[in-house]
Amino acid sequence: MEWLREHPEVKTIRVAAADLNGVARGKRIPARFARKLMEEGTKFPFSVMNLDIWGEDIEDSPLVFESGDPDGLLLPTERGFLPMPWLDAPTALLPLWMFHPDGRPYEGDPRQALARVVDRYRAAGLVPVVATELEFFLIDDSGRTLRVPPSPRSGKRRTGGEVLSLRALDAFDQFFTTLYDACEMMDIPADTSISEAGPGQFEINLMHQADPLKAADDTWLFKMLVKGVARSYGFAASFMAKPYEAWPGNGMHMHFSILTGDGRNIFDDGTEAGSDALRHAVAGCLRAMPGSTLLFAPHENSYDRLVPNAHAPTGIGWAHENRTAAIRIPASSPAARRIEHRVAGGDVNPYLTVAAILGAALDGIEDRLPAPAPFRGNAYDQNLQQLPGDWGAAIEAFATCPEIRRIFPLHLVENYLMTKRQELHYMSELSDEETVELYLDTV
Known part of the structure; x- marks a missing residue:
C-alpha cells in the first residue's frame, strides 16, 4: 500500500497471474479497492491457469464442467505493486499467484511449481x-x-x-x-x-x-x-x-x-x-x-x-x-x-x-x-x-x-x-x- 500512497495519480490496478503458457490472466480494478485486494485477495476459476494459447477452456478438463468450474484464491506475491509505464494512464500492476480457498498452494500454478x-x-x-x-x-x-x-x-x-x-x-x-x-x-x-x-x-x-x-x-x-x-x-x-x-x-x-x-x-x-x-x-x-x-x-x-x-x-x-x-x-x-x-x-x-x-x-x-x-x-x-x-x-x-x-x-x-x-x-x-x-x- 505504501507504493500506492506514494503514487496518488494511479487510479486503476491490473491484477495478473501467469497461466501455464505464461500468458498474463487477470482483472482491472479501481485503485480505491486496493486495501481489500491486499487483505483478501481476489478469485479466478482454477481453470484459468491452464487455458490454451487462444484463451479457451481445455475440453474435458476436470477443472471445468465436471467440478463446476470452482474459484481459486489469488493472493499478491512478494513483488507488491509495480508501475505499468507502457500505458498512457498511470496504472499499477499487482502480480498474483493461486491458492485453494483454505490457503494451500494450488499445484496447477506455475509459480507455485517453482516455489516447490x-x-x-x-x-x-x-x-x-x-x-x-x-x-x-x-x-x-x-x-x-x-x-x-x-x-x-x-x-x-x-x-x-x-x-x-x-x-x-x-x-x-x-x-x-x-x-x-x-x-x-x-x-x-x-x-x-x-x-x-x-x-x-x-x-x-x-x-x-x-x-x-x-x-x-x-x-x-x-x-x-x-x-x-x-x-x-x-x-x-x-x-x-x-x-x-x-x-x-x-x-x-x-x-x-x-x-x-x-x-x-x-x-x-x-x-x-x-x-x-x-x-x-x-x-x-x-x-x-x-x-x-x-x-x-x-x-x-x-x-x-x-x-x-x-x-x-x-x-x-x-x-x-x-x-x-x-x-x-x-x-x-x-x-x-x-x-x-x-x-x-x-x-x-x-x-x-x-x-x-x-x-x-x-x-x-x-x-x-x-x-x-x-x-x-x-x-x-x-x-x-x-x-x-x-x-x-x-x-x-x-x-x-x-x-x-x-x-x-x-x-x-x-x-x-x-x-x-x-x-x-x-x-x-x-x-x-x-x-x-x-x-x-x-x-
Whole structure:
C-alpha cells in the first residue's frame, strides 16, 4: 500500500497471474479497492491457469464442467505493486499467484511449481543463483509481411542482421532508453543489450540473483514490458521462437550456480573443470532434457528454431565454452563457475523453465549422477542423442518422463498435457500466416 500512497495519480490496478503458457490472466480494478485486494485477495476459476494459447477452456478438463468450474484464491506475491509505464494512464500492476480457498498452494500454478523446487533447495541448505538472457525481435507487423520497423531516428529499415552492431542499437536508441528507464521503475535488473543475428533482433541480459522466484518474475514481467513499450512506439516486440524462416530464432538462455548457506559456490573446486557437484548437476539436466523439451519448446513454432546449424541446440550434450552445446560451461573465474542451459526458446513460461532446469540439476546432485565426457568441436557433428524433433514427439516424451513427475506435481503435469494436446489438435487447422499472427504477441 505504501507504493500506492506514494503514487496518488494511479487510479486503476491490473491484477495478473501467469497461466501455464505464461500468458498474463487477470482483472482491472479501481485503485480505491486496493486495501481489500491486499487483505483478501481476489478469485479466478482454477481453470484459468491452464487455458490454451487462444484463451479457451481445455475440453474435458476436470477443472471445468465436471467440478463446476470452482474459484481459486489469488493472493499478491512478494513483488507488491509495480508501475505499468507502457500505458498512457498511470496504472499499477499487482502480480498474483493461486491458492485453494483454505490457503494451500494450488499445484496447477506455475509459480507455485517453482516455489516447490526452491523449497527443495532450501531444505538441502542450498541457494540457486539465476540469470536469464532474452532474445526478441522488433517487428513491423502492420502489413501482410513481417519486416523490421523503421528506425525512430533515421526512418530507415535495416534488412539484415548485425551481430553486436552499435549502429543497430543506436537506430532504436529512444526505444531502449525508454525500456531501461521502465526496467528501473519496475525493479527489473536489465544489464547488457546487444544486437543479434536476425534483422531487428536484440538480446538483453538480466542480472544474476540469489532468488529464483524473483528471477522468473523479472523474466515474465520483462517480456510483458518489452511488448508494451514496443507498441507505444508503433511496432511489435516478439519473443516468438522463430518469426522469420530464414533467420535464427529467439532463445532464453539460463545461467545458474548453487551456493551453500555461507555463500560458497558448490560448482567451484578451484579449477577450470569445476567440481563433482557441477558434473552431477549437468548430468541431471541432460537426463531430464528429452522429457523437459516440451517446457523449453512449448509451441508448434518452437521446433522451427531447434534445427541444425541455426544457433540453437539439437543434441543432448555439454561442453566447456562452446555455444553449439545444449549445456555450456562458460569461461569464468573459479568462484563464478556456473552452468548455461541453452535449449529454451524465448516463447517459454519462465516459471516452468526455471523450475525444470533447477529441479533436474538438484536431482542429479542428490543422485550423484555421473556426467558423460564433455564433447569438443561442433555439436551438430557429434553423435549425440537428439532432442525430440517435433511438437508431438515432445508431448509424448513429457508424458512418459519420470524426471518430470519428480520435479512437478502430477496435477500440473496432467493439466499441461491436456493443454498441449488440445493446441496440437487445433493448430493443424491454421495456415502459416495465422500461426505467426497467433504467436507473435501471445508468447
